[in-house]
Amino acid sequence: MKAATKHNLVTYAIVIALFAAAQLASATGVLGSHLSGLLVPISYYIILAVSLNLTVGILGELSLGHAGFMCVGAYFSAMFSVITRDVITTPLLRLCLAMLIGGLVAAVFGVLIGIPVLRLRGDYLAIVTLAFGEIIKNLFNAIYVGIDKNGLHFSMKNAMSMNLDKATGKTLINGALGISPVPRDSTFTICFVVILITLFVVMNLTDSRAGRAIMSVRDNRIAAETIGVSITKYKLMAFTVSAFFAGIAGVLYAHNISMLNTKIFNYNTSIMILVYVVLGGLGSIRGSIIATLLLYLLPELLRSFNDYRMLFYAIILILAMLLNNNEKFKSLVSSVTGRLLHRKGKEAAEN
Amino acid sequence: MKALETKNLGITFGGLKAVDGFTISIEQGQLYGLIGPNGAGKTTVFNMLTGVYKPGSGAFFLEGQPLLGKSPVEISKCGIARTFQNIRLFDKQSVLDNVKLGLHNRFPYSAISGVLRLPSYFKNEKLMDETAIELLKVFDLDGEAYTIAANLPYGKQRKLEIARALATQPKLLLLDEPAAGMNPNETAELMENIRFIRDRFKISILLIEHDMSLVSGICEEITVLNFGKILTSGKTADVLSDPEVIKAYIGE
Known part of the structure; x- marks a missing residue:
């Protein structure tokens, strides 16, 4: 078997084992209601981290607007679910369609932003994605959308100025109040399946002709061009797939908290996802999953520590960067692991 | 038909004529040398021929086909491949994957078939693996197929870069100072390799080199570039004994 295939199978196995353990702990009541409630958020953060890793780690372009794509996916899918709540009564089917819509709309935004920006080099992408995230957030914060028998109505002023029909009118986006109630269709099991799909797509893409091409852009742009x-x-491909899954994560988010507003889709969230990716290791999908798990859970487990969470992140991030670039530290780690392996081998030989 | 013909190629950077009136013609299967002092514009010529820079004037033809104005990707597909003076490998990928990237346009399959693992994925990946290993064998690199490219020793990195360029099945190979950083023994081996590549893959080779033993050893014809202009062109032995060339290189 190919080394990459083996590596990927281990990653699937880790995710499946974690899911089984979480389900078991949740069912037997070990987790408690508070921690059980975190299972869905952890799941969509894992999807966000894995998808951002495709842009930052595998394509090698810095994107600071991942929460923006999440926002797009969340709002469009939530509108869909609110409209079709009475038409499609199966929650699973409704959520699947919502995910398709949220993902595709986010992907379209990915293409629209990617086409002009990805032609540029350096920090432009970071700046534009940062701006995109803020613009999208503020746009959804200010817009009013309603529906009645005549179709959709928009306003930037207030709900009254949409002039909705009294009998059939329904407000979809109520400005800063957002969308509520969004049907709570997200379940941990669905999230788990979506994580597996995300992993399948991202890992298979990486280990294929297109994935090599994406990495060649990261490793040496000029050489990639001349061959x-x-x-x-390939930049656009990676960026769009990344946006697609961020959109889907947004759908899972929206359908988990019945009152959707733009509060969460800010700069901090984008940075937090970036922290998961950087700490997990750029380009390492398994690392992103584990880092998300640890960094999301740690502050929750240490509630009293929560106030210092951002400080804590900053310190860890700085330490991780320093240590990752420190030859002495690297050789120390390798000598320690080497010694441990050696001892294990010795013991095995003696037995 | 000529393998490569350039007519009056020129490029200007902010008022400085980096290359001016560059006209050469390379026969099929020829080993052609491009020499000149530092800053003469040799690498700039390579950058124009591969589409990295757009020439300000002139034209160039590969086996009669005009290539001026084409992008690097199109030029690569037409059949020009190159190596770089400062080695440019895909450092974080394996030796095998580096060569497979050279095969990128020879065994194409869509990203969708890659993700869904459709039959075309397995078929083309197998062909790529076989072709790449075969190429690596030529350069005695097949034992290190799964090594990360950055971890190869310098000499092998140079070889890998040539293997990657050859994977695109070029008609013309441009080598930018292939002997840079090599000792005399390695240079001698490289000379053999270059000749062997030319004969085995039936390609024409244009190379930039400072090592005169290599140039006089394998190049059939050479062109000397000085301050962006051609000083002289012709048979290697004639050119190297030209007093003008000696003056440009060594001084009076």
């Missing part, structure tokens, strides 16, 4: 790899095409 015939279309830089723009």
Whole structure:
């Protein structure tokens, strides 16, 4: 078996084992209601981290607007679910359609932003994605959308100025109040399946012709061009897939908290996801999953520590960067692991 | 038909004529040398021929096909491959994957078939693996197929870069100072390799080099570039004994 395939199978196995353990702990009451309630959020953060890793780790472009794509997915899918709540009564089917819509709309935004920006080099992408995230958030914060028998109505002023029909009118987005109630269709099991799908797509893409091309853009742009790899095409591909899954994570978020507003889709969230990716290791999908799990759970387990969470993140991030670039530390780690392995081998030989 | 013909190629950077009136013609299967002092514009010529820079004037043809104005990707597909003066490998990927990237356009399958693992994925990946290993064998690199490219010793990195360029099945191979940083023994081996590559893959080679033993050893014809202009062109032995060339290189 190929080394990459083996590595991927282990990653699936880890995720499945974690899911089984969480289900068991949740069912037997070990987790308690507070921690059980965190299972869905952890899941969508894992999806966000894995998808952002595709842009930052595998494509090698810094994106600071991942929460923006999440926001797009959340709002469009929530509108869909509110409209079709009475038409599609099966929650699972409704959520699947909502995910498709949320993901595709986010992907379209990914393409729209990617086309002009990915042609540029350096920090432009970071700046534009940062701006995009803030603009999207503020747009949804200010807009009023309603529906009646005549179709959709928009306003930037207030709910009254949409002039909705009294009998059939329904407010979808109520400005800063957002969308409520969104049907709570997200379940941990669905999230688990979506994580598996995300992993399947991202890992298979990485381990294929397209994935090699994406990584070649990261490793050496000029060399990639001269052997015939279309830089723009593969940058756009990675960026769009990344946006698609961020959108889907947004759908899971929206359908987990019945009152959807733009509060969470801010700069801090984008940075937090980036922290998960960087700490897990750029380009390492398994690392993103584990880092998300640890960093999301740690502050929750140490509630009293919660106030210092951002401080804590900053310190860990700085330490991780320093240690990752420190030759002495690296050789120390390798010598320690080498010694441990050696001792194990010795013991095995003696037995 | 000529393998490569350039007519009056020129490029200007902010008022400085980096290359001016560059006209050469390379026969099929020829080993052609491009020499000149530092800053003469040799690498700039390579960058124009591969589409990295857009020439300000002139034209160039690969086996009669005009290539001026084409993008690097299109030029690569037409059949020009190159190596770089400062090695440019895909450092974080394996030796095998580096060569497979060279095969990118020879065994294409869509990203969708890659994600869904459709039959075309397995078929093309197998072909890529076989072709890449075969190429690595030529350069005695097949034992290190799964090593990360950055961990290869310098000499092998140079070889890998050539293997990757050859994977694109070029008609013309541009080598930018292939002997840089090599000792005399390695240079001698490289000379053999270059000749062997030319004969085995039936390609034409244009190379930039400072090592005169290599140039006089394998190049059939050479062009000397000085301050962006051609000083002289012709048979290697004639050019190297030209007093103008000696003056440009060594001084009076």
